[in-house]
Amino acid sequence: MAELTYRDAVARAIAQEMRRDERVVFLGEDVAKAGGVFKATVGLLEEFGPRRVRDTPISEQAILGAAMGAAMTGLRPIAEIMFSDFMAVCFDYVANEFPKTRYMTNGQLSVPLVVRTGNGGGVRFGAQHSQSIENWSMMIPGLKVVAPSSPVDVVGLMAAAVRDNNPVIFHEHKALYSIKGEVPDGEIVDTLGTAKVLRSGRDCTIIALAMMVPRAMEAAKRLSAEHGIDAEVIDVRCLVPLDTQTILGSVVKTGRLFTVEENPRLCGWGAEIVSIVADEAFWDLDGPCVRITTPHIPLPAADHLEDIALPTADRIVERVSRVMNGD
Amino acid sequence: MGANVVMPQLGETVAEGRIVSWFKKVGDTVTAGERLFEVETDKVTIDVEAIEAGTITEIRVGDGATAPVGAVVAILGGASANEPIPTPKAEKPTGDKARDVAKAAPSLIAFEEVRTSRGLFGKALQDGIRVTPLARRLIAEQGVDLKGLLADRSNKGLDRIAIKDVQAYLSERGTFRSMAPHAATAASASLLPPSLPVGPRDQVVAFSNIRQRTADRLAESWRTIPHVFQALEVDFTAVDTVRKLQKDAFKAEHGLALTFLPFITKAACIVLREYPEINARTDGARLIRCGDINIGIAVDLSHKGLVVPVLHNADELTVPGIAKRLGRLVEKARTGKLGADDMAGGTYSITNNGAFGTQFTAPIINAPQVAILSSDAIRLRPAVVSTSAGDFIAPRMLGMVGQSFDHRAFDGAYSAAFLSRLKSVLETRKWDQEFG
Secondary structure (H helix, E strand, O other): OEEEEHHHHHHHHHHHHHHHOOOEEEEEOOOOOOOOOOOOOOOHHHHHHHHHEEEOOOOHHHHHHHHHHHHHOOOEEEEEEEEHHHHHHHHHHHHHHHHHHHHHOOOOOOOOOEEEEEEOOOOOOOOOOOOOOHHHHHOOOOOEEEOOOOHHHHHHHHHHHHHOOOOEEEEEEHHHOOOEEEEOOOOOOOOOOOOEEEEOOOOEEEEEOOOHHHHHHHHHHHHHHHHOOOEEEEEOOEEEOOOHHHHHHHHHHHOOEEEEEEEEOOOOHHHHHHHHHHHHOHHHOOOOOEEEEEOOOOOOOOHHHHHHHOOOHHHHHHHHHHHHHOO | OOEEEEOOOOOOOOOEEEEEEEOOOOOOEEOOOOEEEEEEOOOOEEEEEOOOOEEEEEEOOOOOOEEEOOOEEEEEOOOOOOOOOOOOOOOOOOOOOHHHHHHOOOOOEOOOOEOOOOOOOOOOEEOOEEEOHHHHHHHHHHOOOHHHHHHHHHHOOOOEEOHHHHHHHHHOOOOOOOOOOOOOOHHHHHHOOOOOOOOOOOOOOOOOHHHHHHHHHHHHHHHHOOEEEEEEEEEOHHHHHHHHHHHHHHHHHHOOOOOOHHHHHHHHHHHHHHOOOOOEEEOOOOEEEOOOOOEEEOEEOOOOOEEOOEEOOHHHOOHHHHHHHHHHHHHHHHOOOOOHHHHOOOOEEEEEOHHHOOOOOOOOOOOOEOEEEEEOOOEEEEEEEEEOOEEEEEEEEEEEEEEEEEOOOOOHHHHHHHHHHHHHHHHHOOHHHHHO
16 A cells, blocks of 8 residues: 555556556657656656657647547557647547547447546636536547546546546546545556445535545535534546436435536536436435536636635535525 | 337338338248348338347238338237337326335436436425425325425424425424524534634524525515605504503403504505505516505514514404404414414505604515505604694604605605505594494
8 A cells, every 4th residue: 555646646557557458558748758747647658668658749639639540450548638628629539539430330440548638727727727628528429537536546547447448538637636645556447437425424415526526525524513514425536427326326315416516617517417316316305406616717817716716615615504504 | 038020211211111022921930130021112122131030920011011110010039919119208197196106216218318206296386385305205205294284384484394394393293383593503603604704702693594584585675676765753642542442441352452553554554545556566577556455564573583474455454353363463473373374465564663662663675565664652742733722732642654665666755645644544534433
């Protein structure tokens, strides 16, 4: 058992899969020699050499196009898009090519690749480098969508993503790179489409993703200590496939649902979960489903403005306690 | 297991096909990929193959016959002739069977990938009280006496029923407690907006439900309605003369004090008929002149909240009639037994703070009503009285009567004219005739 940062967990996960399977290759901007702008891939070039770990030109389309070609012809590439915002530059691959090829060729071709990308705000990078875009991929049939919140999940879910025969968009949260967590020794492989109940509770269910998970956990502690509200906290981890069984099971138990989403409000991932709960668990609801999100605005760069925009533990505590007690 | 053999879709615009001939007959065994029949459309003639192995147990569409695309033309294996192709079908349970249906696990609607909840457990809004879905289900499943539960809640001045209310009602059936504040503890400090500082010597009191409801409604009213307040002084000497004459008998007969309020209420009813735009409701775009005169009377619950029970059709009552009805409503309010009907339907309101000696009160309108009357202390004061023999200073029973009105609904002169007429009625009406 070792304590690893989220950042080091990324390199550990990629190395684990590259050691296991020669077909796994890794490419992206400044990922090899420099070890990544977020230093999440340090040491991979040294261990696996320049044939398998490649620096690319500054062209997101070239990166994903090369990865797709490699995937269709037998490799299992991991491609990095440095900032998830730049997915928009190469979105044709993400929306039209990766997810449709296996379907349109009736399974004759598949695209087993992973796009890892630095996602999310909280690090003062401004409106074009801070977006939380996991819902962009969530809306496209044919993609799997992952966003881990802890080092151990980074390793386990990355391994599962690399071994999946479908394209997986793997969102690493930029503000989480420095967090630490226990990661067991040896090979770790998790399962896509499984949520984790991080805290068991009776009164309400709080569902969170990525950076919102530690904030939801802190809020849950305070809700219990200050308000006597016993909140269950679920880390969704994977939006597609979605672990509706765990989510619905929890809502049926507590009767109340809150989602904590970093994405802007409109069409955020929580809207889909609320919709499923309203459909399938309506008669188990004891109050409105409430979404706590970033407002529908471009994310500001200024410290205090960004802090106001993103959901905080304070906001979660305030919102949940008001809704739970103020009826 | 059996399978249906269906007429295939042979082209985008093809709706039906004619079977030219069967290659197999009933009882024949086929393997997957083996030719079954030849079909002809207006575009092509092709052979149709078996998708899976089996024995043909029935041929429904024979040689030369035509069938629409998707129709079952034969049955493979042991499939029953009546077994339909499973298709997603919306379940629509009716009220009586809802409980049983809901117990069955809903099946996946494959196309939409949801399992839509089944069952119906009554309306969300019952007698003006909102009942949560989970509470409705529990009420139905436990066979809870809904009327009793609704009455219990509205007696407590509350407008929502959640699961904990049903559970509490079930466990303390029949026992009524009046308006205990819920969750009013020190721990609720952070219910307050984060900007409101709480010092170490401060005490935090969370709003009770009734307080919160009052707060929300009044804040909304104050925010949206342009209030104007007018008041004038009324000489209650004539009223007081009759009141003093009648109060002992009234007390003896009904056990109630005869106050000024029934007289003011009666006078207001008379004048409201003459000023119909004051006995009205508005949504900001329309004014609804109300046919009935239903007077809401603000009742303080020993500083623990405010309720406004309604005297329905108050204009049809005499002063003692109003006094008696009012006495009953106040008694119900103070014992927490007001029902939803007792509080609904107000068209105009009156608030009276006279007991504390206040000079005048500018009240907040009880939306969607458009005006509210206030009366305050009525006491002996020196006044100038004009008589045929000249002007004199005399002790008179004087008190202020004021009205807050919604300036969107009408203008100041209309309100002033109403007040002036109200003063005139109070001062000159033959009040003794009310007591027959």
